[in-house]
Amino acid sequence: MIDNYEFSSDPARLDPALVHHWLSTDTYWAAGRSREKQDRAIADSLNFGAYDTASGAQVGYARVVTDRVTFAWLCDVYVAREARGKGIGTALVAAVRDHLAPYDVRRILLATADAHDVYEKVGFRPLAEPGKWMAYGRQ
Template identity: 60%
Template sequence: MIERYGTSAQTARVDRARVHAWLSQQSYWAQGRSRETQDAAIDGSRNYGVYDEDTGDQVAYARVVTDGVTFAWLCDVFVAPEVRGRGVGKMLVAAVIEDLEPLGLKRTLLSTGDAHGLYAQFGFAPLADPSKMMALVL
């Protein structure tokens, strides 16, 4: 079934309305995020999607905030409920990592409440010393 899906890193291909609906209504981390905020986040990030090659519909999304040289933050990873369990999440994360690899980034971080197993398959691990990390939450 995975054969019918393809990835793209073209921001112009992102279905902004669909991504906003997913994140603002169905995610646990971006509930209530405004469309204006989501569009600004898309515009300021590297964007990735998985698309149904038969229909052209977007079925997954991720974005990366990066300086393009030393650091990246993988965020807003979302797979449509109707295609979960079909390898779409793995396809998406693999495409992100492949795209970032030539940059030679020293560190790529992410935060997840429920997909540790997925990310571990790609080498992500808990921080060696999380006590060094801090956050300013406004």
């Protein structure tokens, strides 16, 4: 918990409508994502919320696609505009990292166009050998 904010992986606390609104209207990576697709992504992922402890309002979200053994992909990290600048994004990512630590997941990957500093604060680094990685699908 930092400055009156807490982080939880309890799916019952998530506000899926709010998450969909944030991601589909205020991000470059999920712009236009349908509510149906977002709900399916939530259902099939490990989800984290950031919450204001005074009001209980959700102020952030992160999603992890993982087998909880060898690999995790951190995605859809979002902090509400009115809550930015308080360290919530960094603390949320640290909470995700710490949650996965007991599983001894070998690698947690993510992609970002503009938030490298947030992730570097909790230990993420550029790929050592990006030439080994490949992708299938839209890029």
